[in-house]
Amino acid sequence: VIGQLLAEGVHWPAPVVINVxxxxxxxxxxxxxxxxxxxxxxxxxAKARLVAVGAKVAGSVSKKTDLVIAGEAAGSKLAKAQELGITVIDEAEMIRLLGA
Structure with missing residues (x-):
């Protein structure tokens, strides 16, 4: 299948490796x-900007989570982060740290 795509002129860029x-x-x-x-x-x-600066954005809080960014009406993820002692910042702090 890949050979057929190449024969038809379909090309894709090489993956970009980012050294965090x-x-x-x-x-x-x-x-x-x-x-x-x-x-x-x-x-x-927000996810795109975080990934662009080397973060891994996860969907749930676990002991492997380094940081939680809490917006308005944050719920169970915020509670779990506090329970696990994970650092929590707000959106304004995230933007400041991103240098926006």
Whole structure:
């Protein structure tokens, strides 16, 4: 199948490897969870910006989570982060740390 695609002229770019150690960001190499409603940007935009600076964005809080970003009306993810002693910041702090 791949040979047929190549024969038809279909090409895709080579994957880009990012060395997280080279990214100068407080989010680099961290597992981050978003919770609640964000008011300054969409959740997808926040995820994209975090990934761009080397973060891994997870969907749920666990002992492997490094940081939780809590928007308005944050619920059970915030409670679990507090229970596990995970650092929690708000959206404004996330934006400040992203350098926006």
């Amino acid at each position: 150690q080279e990214i100068d960001s407080p989010f680099a190499g961290k597992t981050v969870v978003l919770t609640g409603s964000l008011s300054q940007m969409s959740r997808d935009d």
